[in-house]
Amino acid sequence: MANQSDLFAGLAVAMITPFQNGEIDETALRALVDYHVEQGTDTLCPVGTTGESPTLSHDEHKQVISIVCKQAAGRIKVMAGTGSNSTREAIELTKYAQEAGVDGALHVAPYYNKPTQEGFFQHYQAIAESVDIPIVIYNIPGRTAKNIEPETIIRLADIPNIVAVKESTGSMDQASHILSACDLAVLSGDDSLTLPLMALGGKGVVSVVGNIVPGDVKSMLNAFNAGDLALAREWHFKLFGLCRNLLGLATNPIPIKAAMQLLGRDNGEVRLPMTQLDSGSMQVLEKTLRDYGLL
Template identity: 45%
Template sequence: MFKGSMVALVTPMKADNSLDWDALHKLVEWHIEQGTHGIVAVGTTGESATLNMAEHAEVIRKVVDQVNGRIPVVAGTGANSTSEALELTAAAKDACADACLLVTPYYNKPPQEGLYQHFKVIAESVAIPQLLYNVPGRTAVDMQADTVGRLAELPNIIGIKEATGSMERLQAIQAVTPDEFILLSGDDGTALEFMRLGGHGEISVTANVAPALTAKLCELALAGDVEEAQIIDERLMPLHNTLFLEANPIPVKWALHRMGLIGDAIRLPLTPLAAEYRPALEAAIESAGISLSK
């Protein structure tokens, strides 16, 4: 169920800082039309760190209701407070999300045992499938493969989004988890290699901008047609790179604005993409065959 191209969806906003529900609705429909295989609502790319609890839960509910079972919806419900992560995960279950994505607690740097206990409490408290999310470049904590293996023994924990970009880490996780454990890349630039080595798909930032191409890349990779997938990956590589010229989701929100899909609003402490980076991102968008708004 959770495989292929799963977009880490942005959360559109208005100039007054309120959430832009109309733009969100249009984005969800566009992704379904373009062949995106699943939607991750309110993850890192969805600015989860700056949405309050009520907004967070409402975005999840609206996306789930609109998708209406057409593709899977995964709710980002991680937090650096276990009680807050529990609350968000329970809200996602109440909204009928298909699964939750829980990032490792950021900033407070828990030890491996703390990570295990954090995820164990949530898994045993809320009856919804849960995907772990390891992204040490943002959280300052790296969940080791042995910890993932321990957590994989818990019934509600069904997979991981692994965003280190390390194939050695992927193989270490494969060695300590069952075959059915879902392995999703969280790094667009290395996602093809991740799938070639047995991963099941990716949770993608690039898919926000190039949903059809990212979906096709994943379909080819999972079918074993790596050469054709490589052609698409090379076409998308400038996007993979330029979408991280500044902290995610600054570049991707600006890209979608230039495509005419959302406004240019982003919440502090993030700010719109610096002017010096815009020409490179525009060129990457166009090199992927995507039109910019006039």
């Protein structure tokens, strides 16, 4: 699968999971899939951090994957979050996702139990060997408490169906190390760092802000790929203001769900321990969306 390193290039959107009275809102979830098909989003990433996977039961996790795959119906790629800090659980979820019809699986680094680098390597190796679908490594030490070092990611690049890494360390040095030493696709895991990462050779982004402005994120990527750096920078700075004022208000996905509520695309419901934005933050958010031209 080495030739599939560009499989998830472009705009992947880290989808929210809509709730209604504490339960998954299947109708709203299907509507979100259709919205992204219409907007030209390249890939959907359900049940990741933005999809509140930590508070979904395994049955609900599988339910979301199944709904998204059925609604996508081949019209848009699906890269489902199936990671866990238990290798057995990650394999179980990934096998289910393969049967459900995903195009690939996104695997967050094992969190809380802080494996050694050899532990990270064996974890991803075991998952990759258990399925036939492309695997994307997700490295976000700010949430998992430990970095997958570049040397480990470079080792993992030799495994045929490990095709990409979602790079959320915030370190351009780490990204440069990976890009200079292997042919894994590197995807930005931070909206505000997408353009800098593309300049190093990154292939795209797994975007949170793409939940509300997928067309604008695509415009930035398209401008860069067309060699129009001035236009790409223009889009970057426009999006940067939105990201800074929106995503910085509280832990993801609280602000993006609140934004979608203000835009009439979600009811804003989150599961504990996530809580609603306070009234002051909602005012800041409303002003941010108005200044951007969304309200």
